[in-house]
Amino acid sequence: MSSRVSRSGMAVVALALAVVALSAREFRAMWRTDEIRPGPGVTRVGRLSDAQPALAGTPGDTAVYTLAAPPGAPPGGTALVLGGTHADEPAGYLAAVVLVETAIVTAGRLIVIPRANASGFTYNVPQEAHPQRFEVPTPRGPRVFTFGARATNPVHQWPDPQVYTHRGSGQALSGAETRNLNRAYPGRADGSLTERIAFAITLLVRDERVDLAIDLHEAAPEYPVVNTIVAHERATELAALVNVNLSGSGITIGLEPSPKTLHGLSHREWGDATPALAVLMETANPAQGRLRGRTDAGLVVTGRDRYFLAAARRRRLNVPFDENGWPLDLRVARHLAGVTQFVSDLGMFDESKGIAVTGVPAYEDIVANGVGAYLR
Ligand SMILES: [Zn+2]
Structure with a gap:
């Protein structure tokens, strides 16, 4: 017995x-980091810790790609593009990867951080049932990318307070927001890991004399702020021009002011703390939100979901949603069209700040051929 x-x-x-x-x-x-294959336009691969050495060796350090015009080219302006502020918003991440792998700068300078919150790429939230990875087909086989979480990994920053108080403004948010990079700006040198990442990015914007800073996001189709540009008041004129020019190319996108009373967000704090024109762009991500059905790598890539379709018929969404859903290719194409338009329109206001970028696949080409056709 x-x-x-x-x-x-x-x-x-x-x-x-x-x-x-x-x-x-x-x-x-x-914990393995996705491979990013720098294209011919990359002139330097650095780290965020170059701006803030205290970040070196921490899970918040991340690759920073500089694409500068060749010597002798017009000096021009500097634009910063962030993907991966939220690692569960893959279109922003992938759009930044495409810039690193394809863009060639012939005037001015582009700085790209594809994984702004690297810690968010090291886990996902079990209750969300998100996949750990998704595949993008390319002519030479699939490229695998991480689908992470919205916030810093609790293994890297723990415990959360009951209430997260944003330093500087005193704004109170729920405790878990203490790990949200897009509530941590301008950040603090001696703060939490998330605040230190935010601080390093703010330092980079200031020290690299960034003229235009673009933060790429996605949001759930039922979320009020989706398919839109959010612009700091100093960037409104530029964003309005971009909005009109995108509409002219058949890309309908909203335009919203950065709320003055909402603190910690990139567009608010970069705009307030540095001379940069600060904007954020959102696309619709069906793998986020509460109305979605089966959540897997297929949903991340195809963006098709019958529950969102049903919700759209009942007018519960803030974006159009049909049988085609919101495929990742279309979302990446929208972000890249937005970045390209912002960068090219910047020179309309100040010629000395002009940035000329070639090599980035066009919106209609990505939609027709898939983003994988342009990855290295
Ligand atoms: Zn986001």
Whole structure:
């Protein structure tokens, strides 16, 4: 009897260890960083810790790609593009990767940070049932990218306070927002990891004399701020011109002012703390939001979901939603069209700040051929 009990006990322990080993392997697999293959336009691959050395060796450090015009070219302005502020918003991340892999700058300078919150790419939130990875087909086989989480990994920053108080403004938010990079700006040198990442990015904007800073996001189709540009008041004129020019190219997008009373957000704090014109762009991501059905890598890439379709018929969404959904290709195409338009329109206001970029695939080409056709 007792030996049978101990045998079955051993079997349960062995099974439990096997489950732990398997899940630990899956868990650790997310700590690997996706490969980004710098294209011919990249003139320097640095780190965010170059702006703030205290960030070196922390999970908040991340790659910073500079694409500068060749010597002798017109000096021009500097634009910063951020993807991956929220690692569960893949179109912003992928659009930044495409810039790194394709863009060639012939006047001025482009600085790209594809994984602004690198820590958010090391896990995902179990309750969201999100996939850990998704695949983008390319002519030479699939490229695999991480689908992460909205906030800094709690393994890297713990515990959350009951209430997150934004330093400087005193604004109070729920405790978990303490790990949201887009509530942490302008950041603090001696703050939490998230505040230190924010601080390093603000320093970079200031020290690199960034003229235009663009933060790429996505939002749930039912969220009020979606498919839109959010602009700091000093960037309104530029954003309005971009909005009109995009509409002229068949890309309908909203335009909203950055609320003056909402603190910690990139467009508000970069605009207030530095001379940069600060904007944020949103596309509709069906893998976010509360109305979605089955959530897997297919949903991330195809953006098709019958529950969102049903919600659209009942007028519950803030974007159009038909059988075609919101494919990742279309969302990346929109972000890249927006970035390209912003960068080219910047020179309309001040010729000395002109930035000339070639090589970035056009909106209609990405929609027709898929974004994978342009990845290296
Ligand atoms: Zn976001």
